[in-house]
Amino acid sequence: MALKNFFKFGKKKKKEEEIEETKETEKNEKIKKNIENKENKENKEEKIKKGNEISEKNKKLKNEKKSEENENKEEKEEKIEKTKKKPKLKPLKDRLATPKKGFFSKLKEMFLGKTIDDELYEELEELLIQSDIGMDMTMEIVADLEKQVAKKRLKASQDVYEELKELLKDKLVYNTEENTKLDIQDGKLNIILVVGVNGVGKTTSIGKIAKKLKDEGKKVIIGAGDTFRAAAIEQIEEWGKRTGVEVVKQSHGSDPAAVIFDTVKTAKNRNFDVAILDTAGRLHNKRDLMKELEKINKIIKEQSGNDKFETLLVIDSTTGQNGLEQAKIFNEIVDLTGIILTKFDGTAKGGIIFPITNELKKPIKFIGVGEGIEDLRKFDSKEFVEAIFSD
Incomplete structure (x- = not known):
């Protein structure tokens, strides 16, 4: 009986040990699984982190490459632009x-x-x-x-x-190489006041000069001061769009002096190199014109701080002696620094160039010989004389 109980106890104990061992195994398996899960999770996070780092690195490299490509493209385009042949000027x-x-x-x-x-x-x-x-x-x-x-x-x-x-x-003695150049100085605001009667090509000349100066790297602004003609304001705006030059304007009929004031003030405050100012082309009343231009001159001097600036008179060379009379009147009113002779390629007889520069004792700065932007040419008296007397 005692032996039977002994064996019975032994079996029971063995079973308990087996259950305990199973529990221990399960516990170890669970711990092992938890460790593996934790490791897998860490590995996954590490992989995600590494993946993100690689992705960011690739993205950065891609952006750098794209940026480099854009820079190369811009450089290439700039190089192409620089090497583009300018329209060949006709002799x-x-x-x-x-x-x-x-x-x-x-x-x-x-x-x-x-x-x-x-x-x-x-x-x-x-x-x-x-x-x-x-x-x-x-x-x-x-x-x-x-x-x-x-x-x-x-x-x-x-x-x-x-x-x-x-x-x-x-008779072209006043047209030296130095005199015929525009007086544009670096590091300051340069003013170009343009005067002349309606219809002589004043607005077009302003647009062409603005384009030339911009191509030379100057920061240019235009003041649409001929407020008495809506067409003049529209023309200046159109030239501004074509050349990428800023235009200051007011409504049709505004005081021209107010436009000049705004333009010069804006030009000075925003460090423009050149301000080109259009003016009304009325000549029916000399006294009114004189008062208006005196007012404009005063505003320019006060706002810019410059006592001396370019004042260019535009003359239609086809008008002959009438153009000379216009020039004399304007020369009495303002201190002209030079003349722009337009439409010299058309029905102009040619002789007007001599008395205008000789009698006024003023240089010709530009001569207009066509419709294109490049056809408003800086006047070179030697080139001109050679051209007119050549076969």
Whole structure:
């Protein structure tokens, strides 16, 4: 009985041990599983972290590559832009075909095989007057020519023609290379005041000068000061869009001086290099025009701090002696620093260029020889003389 109980107890104990061992195994398995889960979770987080880091790195590399590509593209585009050939300018002599066929070709033809006598000088006087040189300058030129011919004892008509050419060159004495340049200085606000009657090409000249200066790297602003003509304001705005130049304007009929005030103030406060100012082109009342321009000049000086600035007069060269009279009136009212002669490629006879610069004692800064932006050319007296007297 005791032995039976012993075996029974032994079995019971063994079973308990087996249950305990199973529990221990399960516990260990659970701990192992928890450890594995924890490791897997950490590994997963580590993988996600690494994945994110790789993703961020790839994204950064991609952005850097994209940025580099954009920079290269911009550099490439800039290089292409810089290496683009500018429109090839036609030689000036080709642009001056009409004046050359008119005044200058007739001038040369007149001397061919002619005897040097009073009749020749009378014929020359008539041609010079017809070619818009004007009575006073014509008399002066012919008198000087007669003196030089007598002094040098010239006999051949070709020699007299060459002497006349030199006399005409002398009438452009104020057009030195230094005088014909725009006075634009670095590190300060430069003012260009543009005056002239309606219809001479004033607004177009302003737009073309703005484009030239912008292409030279200048920061340019335009003041639409011809407020009496809505068309003038619209034209200036259009030029502003075409050239990417800012325009200051007010409504049609506003006080021009107010526009000039706003433009100069804006230009100074925002560090513009050049302010180009348009003005009203009314000439029917000289007194009103004088008062208006005096007011504008005062505002420019007060706002910019500049006592001296460019004041350019635009003249339509096809108007001949009428253009010279306009020039004289404006020269009395304002301190002109130079002249822009427009439409010189059209029906202009050509001679007007001599009395305008000689009588006013002012240089010609630009000459208009076509519709294109590049056709408002800086005036070079040597190039001009060579062009008009070339075959």
